[in-house]
Amino acid sequence: MNPGLVMYEEEFRKISGICDRLMRDAGAKVVFLVDKNGQLISASGASQNLDTTSLASLTAGNVAAMGGLAKLIGENEFPSQFHEGERESIHMSIVGGKVVLVVIFDARSSLGLVRLRVKKASEELARVFEQLSRRQSTPGVRSPLAEITDDDIDNLFSA
């Protein structure tokens, strides 16, 4: 089976920093990062009023569906997509083939500005994820799960 994604403190701080800056530079309301399987990696901005878990899952579903459509017409994938609403708009782009960068913005910003800032942030994020995958494949890096006992797992379900 594929090894799952592992996020460490150092990389998480870098990622959050990049997303926070993107939010300010792009004049966005919320920026979040989701892995392609629908797990939320980080959220910046006014995300406390948003159901970020649902957003992450639907983002992944949407990107997966668009990826399926792309393949049907002979494209590999659609690296970015944009949905314009009456007040809020969503820009999604695939970073490093693995994660999706989502920017939510309103009339105080513009698609052009968001695109420009996303491009720069994507490059930086891709480097962090490369670093992360190198770290994950380093021999000797122990997963926290290695220390879990069968009893720990049983106890979770004994209640």
Next chain:
Amino acid sequence: MSFINYSSREINCKIVYYGPGLCGKTTNLQYVYARTSPEAKGKMISLATETERTLFFDFLPLSLGEIRGFKTRFHLYTVPGQVFYDASRKLILKGVDGVVFVADSQIERMEANLESVENLRINLSEQGYDLNRIPYVVQYNKRDLPNVATVDELHRLLNPRGVPEFQAVAPTGVGVFDTLKQVAKLVLTELKRGA
């Protein structure tokens, strides 16, 4: 594909409920949602048609408690069961950590069950997974209906691998949590094994 976050100290896993159309996948999730305390669950999302048939997926995030200081979160998904939604089913299996196969116990649905297991096997293998190795449990649902096959027969046809199996009546919750707990346990055991 699990997601382990040291920063927020969380382990996230994905479980998919698979099975033929109208076997009760969505009903399983609805029961879990109804019987879980508000702090342990997120919003349940159903992308369904106007006639309440699953169009893309149902989604329910659940917290099961802590292991060694790590919060365990499970994302439960269902697939659309109807045969022609195969492209969507493939997408939902991406990154799966464990599968529940919900079988419809009614004799007249046996062929649909068999077709769906085979479809699961093929779709998993396209994603690089092997149905014989992935954390997997089988649920024989609708045991309260009159025209059901025996559990022996269902076992022989649908569970030759002999994975954990449960009898269920999803609308009243019989077997629903037993099924979920077992698959969650298998997923965590597999993660530990791979660690």
